[in-house]
Amino acid sequence: xxxxxxxxxxxxxxxxxxxxxxxxxxxxxxxxxxxxxxxxxxxxxxxxxxxxxxxxxxxxxxxxxxxxxxxxxxxxxxxxxxxxxxxxxxxxxxxxxxxxxxxxxxxxxxxxxxxxxxxxxxxxxxxxxxxxxxxxxxxxxxxxxxxxxxxxxxxxxxxxxxxxxxxxxxxxxxxxxxxxxxxxxxxxxxxxxxxxxxxxxxxxxxxxxxxxxxxxxxxxxxxxxxxxxxxxxxxxxxxxxxxxxxxxx
Ligand code: PGA
Numbered sequence: 001x002x003x004x005x006x007x008x009x010x011x012x013x014x015x016x017x018x019x020x021x022x023x024x025x026x027x028x029x030x031x032x033x034x035x036x037x038x039x040x041x042x043x044x045x046x047x048x049x050x051x052x053x054x055x056x057x058x059x060x061x062x063x064x065x066x067x068x069x070x071x072x073x074x075x076x077x078x079x080x081x082x083x084x085x086x087x088x089x090x091x092x093x094x095x096x097x098x099x100x101x102x103x104x105x106x107x108x109x110x111x112x113x114x115x116x117x118x119x120x121x122x123x124x125x126x127x128x129x130x131x132x133x134x135x136x137x138x139x140x141x142x143x144x145x146x147x148x149x150x151x152x153x154x155x156x157x158x159x160x161x162x163x164x165x166x167x168x169x170x171x172x173x174x175x176x177x178x179x180x181x182x183x184x185x186x187x188x189x190x191x192x193x194x195x196x197x198x199x200x201x202x203x204x205x206x207x208x209x210x211x212x213x214x215x216x217x218x219x220x221x222x223x224x225x226x227x228x229x230x231x232x233x234x235x236x237x238x239x240x241x242x243x244x245x246x247x248x249x
Contacts, residue, residue, distance in 0.1 A: 004221075004248040005161060005205050005228035007039040007124060008235025009064060009092060010046075019046035023053035025238035030059055036228070036245050039090050039124075040235065044078055051087030062090025062124070065098060068111035070119075080119035090122045092230075094150055096167045106149025113151060117159060124161045124207065124230060125150060127188075131168035139166075140187050147191055157196050161205045162188055163230040169210025171232060178219045178226075181208045185225035214243035221248050 014022065019042050030038055041062040042050045051061050067077035083091055093116065094109035109125060116123040127146040129139040143164070151157060164184050169175050176184075185206050193201035208220055209230030220226050228248055234240040 002203065002205050002227045003037055004035065005037040005039065005207060006241070006245045006248060007062065007090070007092075007161075007163075007207065007228070007230045008041065008241055009095070009209075009230055009232050010040065010042045010236060011064070011097070011232060012043055013236055014042055014046050016046050016049040019043075020049040020053045022236070022238060023050040023059075026059055026241065027054055027057040029238050029242045030057065030245065033058065033242075033245050035249050038245060041090065041092055047083075047086045047088060060089045061087055062092060062122075063088050064092050064095070066091050066093070066112055066116060066121075068108070068115040070115070080115050080121050084119055084121060088121065090124060091116050092126065092163075093123045094126045094146070096126060096128055096165055096170060100167070106146055109146075109150035110153060113154060113160065117154070117156075122159045122161065124163050126163045126165050126209070126230070128165040128167050128170075128210070134166065134168065139184060143184060143188060144191060147188065147195075152195065157192070157200055157204060161207060162192075163207040163209045164188060165209035165230060167210075171211070173211050175211040175213070175216050175220070176208070178223050181220055182223035182225055185223065189225050212244060214240050214247065217244045217247035 038059045039062050041064045063083040093112045098104040113123050127143050129142040133142050205227040207228045207230045208226050212229045212231045
């Protein structure tokens with residue numbers, strides 16, 4: 001039985017002061033959420049404030065990106081070790097916004113996932129098709145290529161989580177229907193089994209992301225292969241994030 005996970009991706013929102021306030025509200029509201037793993041991923045500059053606010057809570061913190069080297073002359077970048085020492089346990093890798101705006105390739109996803117796993121961070125690796133790709137009926141081909149190129153060379157995916165996030169559903173208010181999401185989640189589970197074996201496939205969590213709201217989370221959660229959510233906009237309000245966590249009971 002996979003334990004549900006809900007992760008909030010705060011993207012480039014909050015400064016240390018608003019992030020501290022939001023984290024404080026989450027700490028209070030999520031105090032009884034024993035059925036679900038909860039993670040929030042603030043911008044780098046707010047990580048320490050959030051880690052401080054969440055001290056003693058059941059909510060963990062993640063980064064939204066990392067560099068694949070442990071240190072070096074990489075202006076503007078942050079390593080796995082830096083995230084860890086700032087109190088992060090998780091990191092999002094290969095988000096579609098990074099793929100689209102920062103030329104992140106599957107090869108980069110692979111080096112980042114390797115680096116995160118080696119450091120002991122738990123990666124949430126994102127995959128998903130664009131609207132054009134869905135309309136061209138190549139969703140499975142795209143997702144398979146992303147998984148293969150981004151993770152294919154990794155031996156042990158034990159601590160890794162996959163997030164299926166159709167690009168056309170992110171920040172658009174148009175979520176995938178439960179059936180559309182489940183089709184891809186089931187396909188991903190099948191690929192995991194083929195590549196890493198039935199046990200790894202059975203235990204790896206596959207999150208859905210893309211316009212998840214309190215109003216649509218329960219229907220998505222009822223699908224067999226949806227193990228939780230990666231939430232953008234709705235994770236910036238403690239109440240809506242809590243209602244999403246309550247829907248995965
Ligand atoms: P959204 O973002 O929930 O605002 O659509 C999801 C994501 O980008 O992870």
